[in-house]
Amino acid sequence: MTADEKRAQEETLRRVRASLARRYRSERRFRLFGLSSALLGLAFVAFLFVTIIGNGYTAFWQTQFKLDIYFDPAVIDPDGQADPQQLASANYRALIRDALQSELPDVSGRREMRELNRLISAGAEFDLRDEVVANVALIGSTRELWITADDEVDMLVKGHVERDEQGGARRLSDSQLRWIDALAADGRVEQRFNVNFFTRGDSRDPEQAGIAGAAKGSLFALLVTLVIAFPLGIAAAVYLEEFAPRNRWIDLVEVNINNLAAVPSIVFGLLGLSVFLNFFGLPRSAPLVGGLVLSLMTLPTIIIASRAAIKSVPPSVREAALGLGASQVQTVLHHVVPLAMPGMLTGAIIGMARALGESAPLLMIGMVAFIVEVPQSITDPATALPVQVFLWADSPERAFVERTSAATMVLLAFLLAMNAVAIWLRNKFERRW
Amino acid sequence: MSGSQTAEAVDLAEEEQLDNSRAPRMDQSQAVAEDFQSVAQEEYETHGTVTAEDPVMTVRDCNVFYGDAQALFDVNLDIGRNQVVALIGPSGCGKSTFIRCLNRMNDTIDTAVVTGDIRLYGEDINSKSTDVVLLRARVGMVFQKPNPFPKSIFENVAYGPRLHGLASNRAELDEIVETSLRRAGLWEEAKDRLDQPGTGLSGGQQQRLCIARTIAVNPEVILMDEPCSALDPIATARIEDLIDELSENYAIAIVTHSMQQAARVSQRTAYFHLGKLIEVDETNRIFTNPGHKLTEDYVTGRFG
Ligand SMILES: Nc1ncnc2c1ncn2[C@@H]1O[C@H](COP(=O)(O)OP(=O)(O)OP(=O)(O)O)[C@@H](O)[C@H]1O
Ligand SMILES: [Mg+2]
Numbered sequence: 001m002t003a004d005e006k007r008a009q010e011e012t013l014r015r016v017r018a019s020l021a022r023r024y025r026s027e028r029r030f031r032l033f034g035l036s037s038a039l040l041g042l043a044f045v046a047f048l049f050v051t052i053i054g055n056g057y058t059a060f061w062q063t064q065f066k067l068d069i070y071f072d073p074a075v076i077d078p079d080g081q082a083d084p085q086q087l088a089s090a091n092y093r094a095l096i097r098d099a100l101q102s103e104l105p106d107v108s109g110r111r112e113m114r115e116l117n118r119l120i121s122a123g124a125e126f127d128l129r130d131e132v133v134a135n136v137a138l139i140g141s142t143r144e145l146w147i148t149a150d151d152e153v154d155m156l157v158k159g160h161v162e163r164d165e166q167g168g169a170r171r172l173s174d175s176q177l178r179w180i181d182a183l184a185a186d187g188r189v190e191q192r193f194n195v196n197f198f199t200r201g202d203s204r205d206p207e208q209a210g211i212a213g214a215a216k217g218s219l220f221a222l223l224v225t226l227v228i229a230f231p232l233g234i235a236a237a238v239y240l241e242e243f244a245p246r247n248r249w250i251d252l253v254e255v256n257i258n259n260l261a262a263v264p265s266i267v268f269g270l271l272g273l274s275v276f277l278n279f280f281g282l283p284r285s286a287p288l289v290g291g292l293v294l295s296l297m298t299l300p301t302i303i304i305a306s307r308a309a310i311k312s313v314p315p316s317v318r319e320a321a322l323g324l325g326a327s328q329v330q331t332v333l334h335h336v337v338p339l340a341m342p343g344m345l346t347g348a349i350i351g352m353a354r355a356l357g358e359s360a361p362l363l364m365i366g367m368v369a370f371i372v373e374v375p376q377s378i379t380d381p382a383t384a385l386p387v388q389v390f391l392w393a394d395s396p397e398r399a400f401v402e403r404t405s406a407a408t409m410v411l412l413a414f415l416l417a418m419n420a421v422a423i424w425l426r427n428k429f430e431r432r433w
Numbered sequence: 434m435s436g437s438q439t440a441e442a443v444d445l446a447e448e449e450q451l452d453n454s455r456a457p458r459m460d461q462s463q464a465v466a467e468d469f470q471s472v473a474q475e476e477y478e479t480h481g482t483v484t485a486e487d488p489v490m491t492v493r494d495c496n497v498f499y500g501d502a503q504a505l506f507d508v509n510l511d512i513g514r515n516q517v518v519a520l521i522g523p524s525g526c527g528k529s530t531f532i533r534c535l536n537r538m539n540d541t542i543d544t545a546v547v548t549g550d551i552r553l554y555g556e557d558i559n560s561k562s563t564d565v566v567l568l569r570a571r572v573g574m575v576f577q578k579p580n581p582f583p584k585s586i587f588e589n590v591a592y593g594p595r596l597h598g599l600a601s602n603r604a605e606l607d608e609i610v611e612t613s614l615r616r617a618g619l620w621e622e623a624k625d626r627l628d629q630p631g632t633g634l635s636g637g638q639q640q641r642l643c644i645a646r647t648i649a650v651n652p653e654v655i656l657m658d659e660p661c662s663a664l665d666p667i668a669t670a671r672i673e674d675l676i677d678e679l680s681e682n683y684a685i686a687i688v689t690h691s692m693q694q695a696a697r698v699s700q701r702t703a704y705f706h707l708g709k710l711i712e713v714d715e716t717n718r719i720f721t722n723p724g725h726k727l728t729e730d731y732v733t734g735r736f737g
Binding site for chain 2: 246314316317318319320321322323324325326327330334335339
């Protein structure tokens, strides 16, 4: 090696060394930056979860009074016929009032009786009625039952409303407060698991309002979306990726699919309103229509994700199948689609998760109505979870605050469940090549 | 800013050094390329004998274009029965392009256009009436890179027979799979793990699996595109034995970069250069007494 070459080599080495420190520094900086972004994101998620759960978990409990209810035949079944019509229209409130009065004998006068009555949820009498209709043998007996308290009582017991600010947030009178304390001292006030929240539809009374209607509405709508958007999306993606001729029309279709993915969701709602409701005359507020609208919205997402998944299937697999004499359809069905399935499913679930959280298009097709009944089919009127969150957040009662958070928790639980399914499916289908 | 400048400086320094070391070889290949230029100018003709005595496939005036670029120029070649034809030539000269014409795999490339007359037992494979699915069942292919399906070993081999309905029941299918694996020399290694993924095999085993998969459909012609490029000498020797054995029943075209391999397994050898079939002849003739200067340069290792 000549002296010149040696010098050149040393010079190269020196320069590489000099740049090395800088390279490492920038690498560290970059990593730190990435780490802090990840941590920041995590912090926001943690904050979100802590607030929502902190605000909402109390909604899963509901204050109830333990009362000895005497199913007085004179009140509910004066004829002794156990006639269902008669039983259904009897005055059950009187039973509760009597039971309360026997606990608090010093209550007297119409005004005080009315105030006492207000401690109990307006829906409690219907619970009793349902129980009697279901079991006629109760008539004439005395049972110790848990009776749902009014939401004002609930808020007070849970400490959401201060005891000493009557006229402000506290809407219970001093005597009502005294009676509650008396019952509590007797061990007759307790927070019990809020079954209503999980089994009922919406209600004007917070203590009677449940998430079941909205959850079922969402579930039905998502089922419709899945059944429509998933096969259509995959078929479209397979066609575009594997069979479509390369020409201007297909380019146009592709561009429009990509554009469709970026269209604001409310526009899909308007489309649904004018096409499905006004033109086809489908029922308003129905999960069927909600599902159709959400399918339109989800379709581009599924198509784009599925195409990416199909593209990532190695061409060698296609060649192998074609080389053996598989037709193009066989190649696609036997090899490409199964291999692309994890990616397609991921795309579908991401699309569905977005659809689950979507409320704007549902507003346009009437899934925002106040609906008490839990829907039994996809054509029954219903709301959806995010719409329910919106409706409750808009309600003035203090008790709806915690229910709003609780509904959000249910929505998040739905999302987590869907993601879990996505991961499970992906692992199930995932193959190496 | 200054960083990229330094990096550039390093690059330049490196390049200079490399250039120096490369210089002599560049001169040589340039000379050969110029040599070829003179060939390209005139109307070129393939040296040797392109015809085979008992041809299974005949190729006449085959041209292939990828878009505007022409990859094959007027190739004429026969593939004889019970014969192995080796295709050799420098990288990018069109060997793969050529054998992909023989089972119309070039159809799968949008930009590829194949012209000319290619016949299998006298039947034009590019005619409208030819069923490409049937053609590929008759002309099997083993690819350069092992490409087993991400399925079990059994499924890999059974896929072809199942596709074409070659087995009427499970026992027959089992038998086809076993004989194919046996003939590909993989049975002993694979018989206890037939239900395990084919992708879990070693590279050489995967290639043998691909060969088993190809012979399972009992094709009349087998095309092999550098089947041993990823294999160690032992696996290579095994596959060469297999090719030898297969040539008793099949017509075989094999692309290879190894002169020794071409010499060992083939009866005829075809030398391609920049898309042209320069010379084709008896294998020992090509290696001992080639008719064209380019062939001689290539087989003696002066080029490529
Ligand atoms: N799909 C394609 N699109 C465009 N050009 C291609 C395509 N495939 C091959 N070519 C070109 O055609 C020419 C011949 O390629 P081919 O693959 O047949 O070479 P080869 O002889 O098999 O080379 P190697 O020995 O490296 O495999 C090359 O110039 C290559 O760049
Ligand atoms: Mg090649």
